[in-house]
Amino acid sequence: MTSEKIRVQDLNLYYGDNQALHDIQLSVKKGSITAFIGPSGCGKSTLLRTLNRMNDLIDNVRITGKVYVDEQNIYDNQVDVVQLRKHVGMVFQRPNPFPMSIYDNIAYGPRIHGIKKKRDLDEIVERSLQQAALWNEVKDRLKKSALGLSGGQQQRLCIARMLAVDPDVLLMDEPTSALDPISTLKVEELTQTLKSRYTIIIVTHNMQQAARISDYTVFFLNGHLVEASETNAIFTNPKDKRTEDYITGRFG
Amino acid sequence: MGKLSDRVATILLWFIGLSILAILFWFLYRILSQGLPHLAPRFVFGMPEEILPGGGVGPQLFNSFYILLLSLAISIPLGIGAGVWLAEYAKKHWFTDLIRLSTEMLASVPSIVFGLFGMLVFVTVLGLGFSIIGGALTLSLLNLPILVRVTEETLRGLPGSYREASAALGATKWQTIKSVLLPTSLLGLITGITLVAGRALGESAILIFTAGVSVSRFAPDFNVFASGETLSVHLWYVLSEGLVPDAREIAEGSAALLVLVILIINLCLALPFRYWYRRSSGR
Numbered sequence: 001m002t003s004e005k006i007r008v009q010d011l012n013l014y015y016g017d018n019q020a021l022h023d024i025q026l027s028v029k030k031g032s033i034t035a036f037i038g039p040s041g042c043g044k045s046t047l048l049r050t051l052n053r054m055n056d057l058i059d060n061v062r063i064t065g066k067v068y069v070d071e072q073n074i075y076d077n078q079v080d081v082v083q084l085r086k087h088v089g090m091v092f093q094r095p096n097p098f099p100m101s102i103y104d105n106i107a108y109g110p111r112i113h114g115i116k117k118k119r120d121l122d123e124i125v126e127r128s129l130q131q132a133a134l135w136n137e138v139k140d141r142l143k144k145s146a147l148g149l150s151g152g153q154q155q156r157l158c159i160a161r162m163l164a165v166d167p168d169v170l171l172m173d174e175p176t177s178a179l180d181p182i183s184t185l186k187v188e189e190l191t192q193t194l195k196s197r198y199t200i201i202i203v204t205h206n207m208q209q210a211a212r213i214s215d216y217t218v219f220f221l222n223g224h225l226v227e228a229s230e231t232n233a234i235f236t237n238p239k240d241k242r243t244e245d246y247i248t249g250r251f252g
Numbered sequence: 253m254g255k256l257s258d259r260v261a262t263i264l265l266w267f268i269g270l271s272i273l274a275i276l277f278w279f280l281y282r283i284l285s286q287g288l289p290h291l292a293p294r295f296v297f298g299m300p301e302e303i304l305p306g307g308g309v310g311p312q313l314f315n316s317f318y319i320l321l322l323s324l325a326i327s328i329p330l331g332i333g334a335g336v337w338l339a340e341y342a343k344k345h346w347f348t349d350l351i352r353l354s355t356e357m358l359a360s361v362p363s364i365v366f367g368l369f370g371m372l373v374f375v376t377v378l379g380l381g382f383s384i385i386g387g388a389l390t391l392s393l394l395n396l397p398i399l400v401r402v403t404e405e406t407l408r409g410l411p412g413s414y415r416e417a418s419a420a421l422g423a424t425k426w427q428t429i430k431s432v433l434l435p436t437s438l439l440g441l442i443t444g445i446t447l448v449a450g451r452a453l454g455e456s457a458i459l460i461f462t463a464g465v466s467v468s469r470f471a472p473d474f475n476v477f478a479s480g481e482t483l484s485v486h487l488w489y490v491l492s493e494g495l496v497p498d499a500r501e502i503a504e505g506s507a508a509l510l511v512l513v514i515l516i517i518n519l520c521l522a523l524p525f526r527y528w529y530r531r532s533s534g535r
Contacts, residue, residue: 057419059343085422092420096413099436109421112431158417165421 005030005169005199006051011065013046013055020046022223024065028216033191033200035210035231038220039251044203047220048171051201052088053081069169086113089167093174095154097146097161102129102138105146105157109165124164132160133190152183159190170194172202176209188213207247211235219243280511287508290501296509300467300486305498309506311471315384315480316513319463320452322388322476327395328445332434334396335403340429352404359397366393367461375462384480387463394458395448402444406437439529446522450514456484465489483510 006028013021021043028034036044046055053074055061066073074084097105106125115121125142129135134156138149146157155175162170172191176184191200191213204210210217211231218228219240227234227243238244245251298308334355342348370390380386410433418428434441464479465486481489487506490499 052420054416054420057416082422082424085420090420092413092416094413096411096417098414098417098432108418108431109423112421112423112427161417161421 003030004028005070006201007066007068008047008050009066009068011047011050011063011067013043013050014062015058016060020223021050024225026218026225026228028199028201030199031195031197032215033195033202033213034216034218035214036201036203036218036220037205037207037210037246038226039246040205041222042220043223044218044220045173048090048173048201048203051169051171052085052090054090056081086165087167088169088171089162089165090171091155091158091162091173091175094178095151095158097149097154097157099145099147101143102146102149102157103142106161106164109161113165128160128164129157131163131194132156133186133193134160150183152179152186155179155183155187156190159187163194168198170198170200172200174203174205177205184209207235219246221246283504283507283511287504287506287511290505291508291512295502295505299471301496303495305496307496307498307502309483309486309502309509311467311473312481312483312486312506313509313513314472315463315467316453316482316484316510318472318474319384319388319391319459319480319482320449322384323391323395323452324445324449326388327392327399327448330392331396331399332403332441334400336407336429336434338400339404339407340425340433355397355400358393359401362457363394363455364457364461366390367458369393370458370462380477382462382464382466382479383477384463385476387459387480387482388476390458390462391452391455394455395452398448398451399444402440402447403437406440406444407433409440410436439526442522442525442529446518449517453482453514453517454484454510456482456488459485460488465493483513 004027006026008024008026011021011024012019024047026047036048038044049055050063050067051069051074055063063075065075067075069084069088072079098108100108103125106128107121110121110124115124126135126139129138134153137153138157141148146154149157155178159170159175176187179187188209191202194200195215202210202214214231216228217231217234219226219234219238219242221242227238227240229239234243235247238247294306295308296313297310299310300312301307338348338352342351367390370386370393374380374386374389375382378386380389414432414436415428418432423431459480459482463481463485465481466479467473467481468475468478483506487503487510490496490502490506494502496502
């Protein structure tokens with residue numbers, strides 16, 4: 001459990017002339033849940049999106065430094081982004097199912113990675129939905145549109161869709177910010193059952209959530225990583241004054 | 253005051269909506285009541301006459317569809333391809349702006365100018381003569397800008413979250429376009445295609461100059477180099493140049509037939525498709 005899954009080294013990120021991340025150094029342990037916290041615009045989501053190179057989709061982004069996933073610098077030229085994203089899955093702030101059936105949503109990932117046999121796909125769909133604790137709610141309506149699900153169900157569907165391509169790192173970008181408290185609870189419980197098999201990084205603006213579910217917490221401010229530590233330590237005994245101010249609600 | 257103007261606006265907008273409907277129905281009533289009595293099978297499927305009364309419009313009806321299908325076969329792949337490129341691949345750049353501007357200008361070119369262009373290029377320079385293929389090619393030029401526009405607008409209207417979600421699953425750009433974006437925008441594309449098809453079916457100016465005003469001696473003639481007068485062109489031809497004594501009846505019948513064909517296409521293809529699509533995507 002002590003082995004390192006992700007290491008970020010001297011990472012700087014610029015949107016045009018605007019520097020959004022400054023000299024980030026970070027190590028993420030395998031099989032743990034790490035929470036990124038900090039006020040809006042502090043760079044926590046931006047950093048998350050460098051871990052599966054989602055920032056590639058945005059024009060005008062420049063990155064220096066290194067990000068190692070399993071000892072491989074993912075910004076090396078020979079890295080295949082498709083393979084990287086297969087290993088590092090992502091769930092977004094707003095549930096974003098495709099306007100297709102529940103089944104096709106889950107089968108989408110496996111299909112683009114070349115799995116064609118119906119029996120294999122059926123098995124993946126069922127397993128992924130089971131893992132996302134959604135199977136019992138949708139097993140009779142797999143052919144129905146995913147847009148008919150509630151927001152919380154849609155988000156768990158997106159988690160299932162991510163799991164279907166068999167990643168080992170799960171990035172979650174404020175996955176519960178658009179959900180009601182009960183759906184939030186379900187997603188939080190889900191992270192606990194998933195953490196034995198996956199390395200999870202979750203961005204949240206909700207400090208209680210970070211405290212409830214994460215093993216490690218990283219606090220960001222204005223594009224700087226201020227403090228990274230065990231969650232318990234950061235919430236009970238923050239070393240940096242700014243961390244303390246933030247978690248005690250003096251700003252943010 | 254606010255309440256009054258709200259009332260006035262409500263009444264006015266209702267009135268406008270209803271008058272559009274009234275105009276449509278009045279138009280349909282006039283065209284169909286005059287034309288429908290002429291639509292005997294002998295007229296709809298029969299051969300035309302040059303001098304004697306009682307000619308039919310069979311070949312013209314066939315040519316209308318044949319030219320329409322050929323022009324769609326040419327313009328749909330090109331139009332959708334260009335639209336996809338503009339929406340998904342082209343970076344913001346003076347060159348792409350130029351392409352976009354050109355497409356828009358192309359869309360506002362009067363069809364008779366396309367006709368002239370088609371006659372000069374396809375009929376004369378390429379030596380295709382007044383032919384079905386010459387007509388179809390020129391008609392494609394008319395369809396192309398609209399298809400490009402509709403495709404680009406539809407794709408741009410899709411939420412970025414689809415692209416993000418797909419990319420995050422490891423899909424390539426092309427996989428995302430092929431498996432998510434295009435299927436999702438099918439409804440918009442079909443609407444654009446229906447629009448273009450209706451316009452193409454009714455188009456005459458272009459085809460007078462490129463497909464000609466005569467038909468093969470037999471029908472259906474699949475030879476794309478045969479001259480191919482369509483229904484709309486025939487309507488114009490019998491009224492302005494025709495020698496047949498029953499030109500007026502033929503024109504009325506052709507008009508009714510055209511309207512019917514367009515109605516049928518809309519009611520039997522576009523609407524059921526829309527219904528099916530809504531159900532299957534859950535929107």
